[in-house]
Amino acid sequence: MNQHKVDFRIEGMGCQSCVGKIESKLGTLDGVSCKVNFAEKTAQVTITEGGASEETVLQTIQSMGYQASPTDRKE
Numbered sequence: 001m002n003q004h005k006v007d008f009r010i011e012g013m014g015c016q017s018c019v020g021k022i023e024s025k026l027g028t029l030d031g032v033s034c035k036v037n038f039a040e041k042t043a044q045v046t047i048t049e050g051g052a053s054e055e056t057v058l059q060t061i062q063s064m065g066y067q068a069s070p071t072d073r074k075e
Contacts, residue, residue, distance in 0.1 A: 002049040003031075008058070010041050011067040018066075025060060032057060042071070 019036040026034045031051015036043045045057055061068040
């Protein structure tokens with residue numbers, strides 16, 4: 001199964017509970033898993049082929065009130 005990883009910079013996280021909220025919300029998207037790092041203000045998102053788009057992930061983070069932008073893509 002093909003997958004790719006995208007790193008996002010996330011601004012606006014105020015506490016560690018924000019990490020859990022973002023990870024839980026992104027975990028509901030098809031084919032998406034993620035690991036959020038509060039200290040570095042980043043999220044490493046893995047998207048499997050046929051899963052949600054990178055744009056959907058970005059919009060989901062932004063809809064939660066955070067500023068996000070992709071920083072790096074790893075194949």
